[in-house]
Structure formats: C-alpha cells, structure tokens
Amino acid sequence: MTPALSIQGLNVAYPAYGGRSVEAVRGLDLEVGAGEIMALVGEMGCGKTTLARAIMGALKPPGRITAGSIRLGGQDLARLGEAEFRKLRGRDLAMIVPNPRSELDPMRPVGEQIAAVLRAHLGLTRKPARERALATLEAVRIPDPVRRYNAYPHELSGGMAQRVVIAIALACEPRFIISDDATSGLDVTVQAQILDLLARLVSEQRTSMLYITRDIGVAAHFCTRIAVMHRGEVVETADRDAFFSAPRHPYSATLLAAFAHSPALRARWTRPDASAEIPERGCRFALRCVRAMERCATDAPALSVLAPGHAVRCHAPIRHMAVPA
Ligand SMILES: Nc1ncnc2c1ncn2[C@@H]1O[C@H](COP(=O)(O)OP(=O)(O)OP(=O)(O)O)[C@@H](O)[C@H]1O
Numbered sequence: 001m002t003p004a005l006s007i008q009g010l011n012v013a014y015p016a017y018g019g020r021s022v023e024a025v026r027g028l029d030l031e032v033g034a035g036e037i038m039a040l041v042g043e044m045g046c047g048k049t050t051l052a053r054a055i056m057g058a059l060k061p062p063g064r065i066t067a068g069s070i071r072l073g074g075q076d077l078a079r080l081g082e083a084e085f086r087k088l089r090g091r092d093l094a095m096i097v098p099n100p101r102s103e104l105d106p107m108r109p110v111g112e113q114i115a116a117v118l119r120a121h122l123g124l125t126r127k128p129a130r131e132r133a134l135a136t137l138e139a140v141r142i143p144d145p146v147r148r149y150n151a152y153p154h155e156l157s158g159g160m161a162q163r164v165v166i167a168i169a170l171a172c173e174p175r176f177i178i179s180d181d182a183t184s185g186l187d188v189t190v191q192a193q194i195l196d197l198l199a200r201l202v203s204e205q206r207t208s209m210l211y212i213t214r215d216i217g218v219a220a221h222f223c224t225r226i227a228v229m230h231r232g233e234v235v236e237t238a239d240r241d242a243f244f245s246a247p248r249h250p251y252s253a254t255l256l257a258a259f260a261h262s263p264a265l266r267a268r269w270t271r272p273d274a275s276a277e278i279p280e281r282g283c284r285f286a287l288r289c290v291r292a293m294e295r296c297a298t299d300a301p302a303l304s305v306l307a308p309g310h311a312v313r314c315h316a317p318i319r320h321m322a323v324p325a
C-alpha cells in the first residue's frame with residue numbers, strides 16, 4: 001500500500017554565521033500510512049518541531065532543507081515553492097499547535113474563521129461555507145454551535161479554543177494532520193476528550209496524522225504506530241504493541257525507563273557518565289549507549305527492517321527486554 005506521507009533521506013540545517021551549521025534533521029526516513037496515527041517521540045531538541053515545520057513548508061529562518069524528499073500524494077513537498085504551499089496548507093495539510101488562542105484571530109468570530117478557510121480553499125460561497133462551518137463545530141463537539149459561531153476567541157475556554165483550532169484544521173478534510181505538542185497545555189480530562197475526538201475524526205475522514213509528543217503515555221494510549229527520534233534521526237519505528245512489549249533500540253529502552261521513573265531500569269540502558277556531545281562519526285547515541293561496541297564509534301548504523309513494520313537504526317538491537325523485579 002502506498003503511504004500517505006513518505007520521507008526519505010531528509011536533512012534540515014540551521015546554518016550559523018561563522019560557526020558550524022546545526023543539522024537538526026539528518027538522513028531521516030519515515031512513512032505514515034493512510035488512516036494511521038503515528039506518534040513521534042523523542043527528547044527536547046531532537047528535531048521534532050523542525051521536522052513538522054519542514055513538512056508544512058514553514059521552517060523558521062535560517063532553517064532549510066538541504067537534502068531528501070517529502071512525498072505527499074504525487075508531490076514532493078521538499079521542492080515546493082511558497083505559492084504552492086499556500087494552496088496545500090489548510091486544504092491537504094494542517095498543523096495543530098499548543099496555545100490555541102495565538103492561532104486564532106482575536107477580532108473575528110470563530111465560526112467566521114472556519115468559514116473563511118472553507119471559502120478560500122474549497123471555493124464555497126457564504127451560505128454553504130457557514131453551514132459547513134457549523135457542521136464542523138458540531139463535529140468537534142462544541143455545544144450550542146449556532147451561538148458559538150458568533151463567539152470571539154477570548155469568550156471560549158482553553159479546551160473550546162483548542163476544539164476550534166482543530167475544527168479549522170479539519171474543515172477541508174486534509175489528507176495529513178500534524179499535532180505538535182498540541183494537547184500538552186490542557187488539563188488531563190480535556191486532553192483525553194480532545195484525543196478521543198482527534199482519533200474519531202482521523203478514522204472517519206481516513207486522514208493520517210503525525211502526533212508529536214514527549215509524553216510516551218499519550219503515545220501508548222492514542223497512536224497506532226510509534227517513531228522514536230534521537231538527535232535528528234529516526235532510530236526506531238514499530239507498531240504500538242510491538243514497540244511497548246519489546247523496544248529494540250537502546251535509546252527507546254532509555255526513553256521507556258525514564259517514563260517509568262525507574263532509576264534501576266534507566267541505569268541498565270544509559271551510561272551514568274554519558275556525554276551530551278554528538279559524536280562526529282558512527283552512531284549518534286554511542287557516547288550514552290551501554291551496548292556500544294568498537295564499530296559503533298566509526299560506522300553509522302542504517303535504519304534496518306527487523307520484522308514487518310519494525311525498523312531499527314542499531315548495530316546490536318536489543319533481543320529481549322528483561323522485566324525488572
Ligand atoms: N530557528 C532556529 N535557529 C537555529 N537553530 C534552531 C532553530 N530552531 C531549532 N533549532 C535547533 O534545532 C534543533 C532541534 O530543535 P526542535 O525545536 O526541532 O526540537 P524539538 O524536538 O521540537 O524540541 P522540543 O521537544 O523542545 O519541542 C535544536 O538543536 C535547536 O537548537
């Protein structure tokens with residue numbers, strides 16, 4: 001089956017004046033299938049937002065794509081100009097970010113903001129755009145949508161404003177949605193409701209989603225597949241159950257140990273004296289990895305398929321994950 005989104009060999013760099021350019025994304029390969037919710041997890045600064053913005057054609061300067069392709073349908077987004085991106089964003093591609101109020105125009109009723117997207121991208125006239133905007137408000141479970149259509153963003157709670165942002169993102173039934181930490185600022189109950197809502201809409205619309213989070217618990221609950229990112233690279237991708245029952249990359253094991261708040265488990269997978277440096281050659285995790293061998297210092301491992309749907313970037317993937325007593 002052709003994936004909805006296919007990224008191959010993607011490099012994104014932030015060139016620095018006089019200094020070394022930061023390679024925030026390096027040789028990244030990732031495929032997201034139709035109707036799939038792919039979690040993208042990894043520690044602070046590993047390049048998640050940079051990847052999301054590269055897909056959206058919205059890298060912050062001086063960031064730029066230096067190699068690779070990002071295929072969505074028949075198009076390579078890595079080669080698209082701003083004018084073409086403007087047509088795609090909102091219609092085929094959408095992104096949801098935290099702090100929904102900053103995404104909304106404070107001077108305009110929220111219903112009109114949804115209708116404006118529908119008019120711009122689908123060419124609807126006023127009345128059908130209003131009707132569809134109302135239906136979208138209903139779809140994201142906004143109570144009393146007719147009244148809320150005319151509300152201004154400051155009149156809505158944080159959870160309601162996030163629903164409106166989701167309504168705008170989903171209004172044109174885009175093929176691909178990215179959520180970058182979008183639910184992290186919400187309280188736990190509202191977050192659970194928004195996640196349920198997103199999952200339902202993704203399945204009804206056969207949309208695909210890249211769900212970026214540092215919360216592995218949310219990824220476990222909500223996503224169908226998991227991709228682990230480490231220092232600009234994808235180091236493991238797997239179906240959710242395979243990943244949580246038997247992670248194969250040492251960094252994935254470290255992440256899970258950190259999430260479990262288990263110092264014993266963490267010590268098992270991470271060197272206590274680990275350096276924060278990224279080695280110039282070899283595996284980018286080598287200085288922190290308890291399994292590092294001589295070869296890891298010189299040969300960069302490739303992302304290799306170990307089982308159907310399960311790929312790992314490691315010379316010595318974990319075979320068994322011991323359960324601590
Ligand atoms: N505008 C920028 N200019 C220069 N470097 C940047 C810029 N934005 C990000 N970077 C660098 O790129 C790397 C990846 O940053 P990015 O924001 O993509 O990480 P992240 O995984 O989203 O982190 P977080 O979990 O904190 O959101 C970091 O080293 C960061 O310093």
Ligand code: SF4
Pocket residue numbers: 249250251283284285286287289290291292293296301313314315316317
């Ligand atoms: S390639 Fe070597 S250093 Fe890198 S994660 Fe695997 S065992 Fe550890």
Ligand SMILES: [Mg+2]
Pocket residue numbers: 048049050
């Ligand atoms: Mg980020």
